[in-house]
Amino acid sequence: MAKRGDVLELAVLGLLQDSPLHGYELRKRLNALLGSLRAFSYGSLYPCLKMLVREGLIAQDTGEGGSAASGPAPGKRSRIVYKLTAEGKEHLQDLLTESGPAAWEDEGFGVRFAFFGRTDAATRLRILEGRRSRLEERIDGFRSSLSRTRERLDSYTLELQRHGLESVEREVRWLSELIDDERRREPPPSARET
Amino acid sequence: MAKRGDVLELAVLGLLQDSPLHGYELRKRLNALLGSLRAFSYGSLYPCLKMLVREGLIAQDTGEGGSAASGPAPGKRSRIVYKLTAEGKEHLQDLLTESGPAAWEDEGFGVRFAFFGRTDAATRLRILEGRRSRLEERIDGFRSSLSRTRERLDSYTLELQRHGLESVEREVRWLSELIDDERRREPPPSARET
DNA sequence: GTTAGCATGTAAGGAGTTACATGATTTT
DNA sequence: AAAATCATGTAACTCCTTACATGCTAAC
Structure with a gap:
């Protein structure tokens, strides 16, 4: 539920x-x-x-x-x-x-x-980091499955795996840049304490 | 059907x-x-x-x-x-x-x-080119929709679109390399005529 | 006057998931 | 002897698509 x-x-x-x-x-x-x-x-x-x-x-x-034009495009x-x-x-x-x-x-x-434009900075950061670690998990599972089955795969299958892995790694880099941007814009509270 | x-x-x-x-x-x-x-x-x-x-x-x-070991992992x-x-x-x-x-x-x-390993060269080429032109169509529809709605989008939405577009462009480059490889391996019949 | 786009819906069905149910075998 | 993994299945449900059904309005 x-x-x-x-x-x-x-x-x-x-x-x-x-x-x-x-x-x-x-x-x-x-x-x-x-x-x-x-x-x-x-x-x-x-x-x-x-x-x-x-x-x-x-x-x-x-x-x-009730009387005149009210909707965005009347009539x-x-x-x-x-x-x-x-x-x-x-x-x-x-x-x-x-x-x-x-x-x-x-x-x-x-x-x-x-919809990040209407989301607060803390939530944005949390979601970006959650997404990134999810993708990193995926990369790990991926690599270990590759090393287990490498000998059985032909070159095309391997190329597909390689391209898939590279796509995920690329998204991780993208997320890391976004996370850095967010941090620069709004430094973590620990930097303001003391 | x-x-x-x-x-x-x-x-x-x-x-x-x-x-x-x-x-x-x-x-x-x-x-x-x-x-x-x-x-x-x-x-x-x-x-x-x-x-x-x-x-x-x-x-x-x-x-x-019938009698002894027959399957891949018997018993x-x-x-x-x-x-x-x-x-x-x-x-x-x-x-x-x-x-x-x-x-x-x-x-x-x-x-x-x-499964390209068990597919003939002509089919491989046909599928790779079909995929590539499909993606190129997607890029076009994408760009025109972007130019129509650009002013309405905030920076995050725009960044999402940009990243999506870049992913597709990256796959197109990947496909182009693969197509070149295939052509090098098996030159088109027109090169053998005359 | 007919094609294209605006506008709202419904019924049937496809493709797959989750959660459940069951039991054997291997590892710890 | 408990836990993990192997092994096979089913029932109910979710989320979405396709094809259909309808009618109005603008452009060519």
């Missing part, structure tokens, strides 16, 4: 944090935001929106204001604009601040990183 | 091509082979094996030979050894030779590449 790997849910809540949006627009921004990471279809977005409404995390804003067609509720904002903060596997694994990390 | 993205099926058939194996061993090799690409659990492997037997692509070899416990049937071999060749999205997308490409 409470073990939802829902990247979609988090991404939707995160986007609605900036401004209310309707489904169609939401999907475009979603896929622009996640870029190569992931793409979602309407068939998953709309049911997700319904669920979030049922859970009280977002609210529908169908009716146009188009009946569209359903969603916005975060107070509960939704809280839940979003919980998700973004959360530690644990959800925040380290590929997609979970990617979405959280995309 | 006939639109099975089954990475698992292909990987199982590919591994059984080298030698008959039982499920447990198969899973270990599977995860060693695919490394960072993917991991499979027993909950998907065993049902898949059953399905492949039903389809006549693999056969079970439960009974030990352990009742284990079910699977091997490719003639039909299975044919189907595997079809899958490995296949063009189209299945062979270009991330996982489909990865598995096919892992």
Whole structure:
């Protein structure tokens, strides 16, 4: 229970944090935001929106204001604009601040990183470091499995492993640079004590 | 119809091509082979094996030979050894030779590449080039979406996009080197004509 | 006037995971 | 004799896709 790997849910809540949006627009921004990471279809977005409404995390804003132009693009067609509720904002903060596997694994990390602009410095650092040590574990398991099975592998398989390993090592270097940037911007409290 | 993205099926058939194996061993090799690409659990492997037997692509070899040591590790416990049937071999060749999205997308490409040792040169080249142009398309769509939404993105989101783009560009360079290697090894027929 | 894009949904199903259930064998 | 690892499986569930269904509006 409470073990939802829902990247979609988090991404939707995160986007609605900036401004209310309707489904169609939401999907475009979603896929622009996640870029190569992931793409979602309407068939998953709309049911997700319904669920979030049922859970009280977002609210529908169908009716146009009262008299004149009120929506972002008035007079188009009946569209359903969603916005975060107070509960939704809280839940979003919980998700973004959360530690644990959800925040380290590929997609979970990617979405959280995309919303780093609204995350506090301590959390950013924690997530970056969590991701890095997760990748370093992966490298270790990788190397030991390589040394165990090296003799059995042909050159193509080996080349695939080598390229995969190099990709992970490259991401570790990237993370290390980001971590250094964060530290420079906000030095650890131990430097201010004494 | 006939639109099975089954990475698992292909990987199982590919591994059984080298030698008959039982499920447990198969899973270990599977995860060693695919490394960072993917991991499979027993909950998907065993049902898949059953399905492949039903389809006549693999056969079970439960009974030990007749008298003395016959299996790879005799006298352990009742284990079910699977091997490719003639039909299975044919189907595997079809899958490995296949063009189209299945062979270009991330996982489909990865598995096919892992089995390049048993693939002919022309197919290798075709798949490598297919993968490369697929990635180049992705880069284009990416750049145009970036120029459309640049002003709206904060620095973290932008950094994520930049890193993603760089990863894809890096893979394109990798593929280009591999393609050059293949060409050097087996020059195109046009160079032999005249 | 027809194609393309905006806008919202639903039903069926695919591909895989987690957790459970069971038991033998080897190592410590 | 306890713990780890070998070995095989099943049931329920998750998350997402594809294909379908519908209709409005803008551009060509």
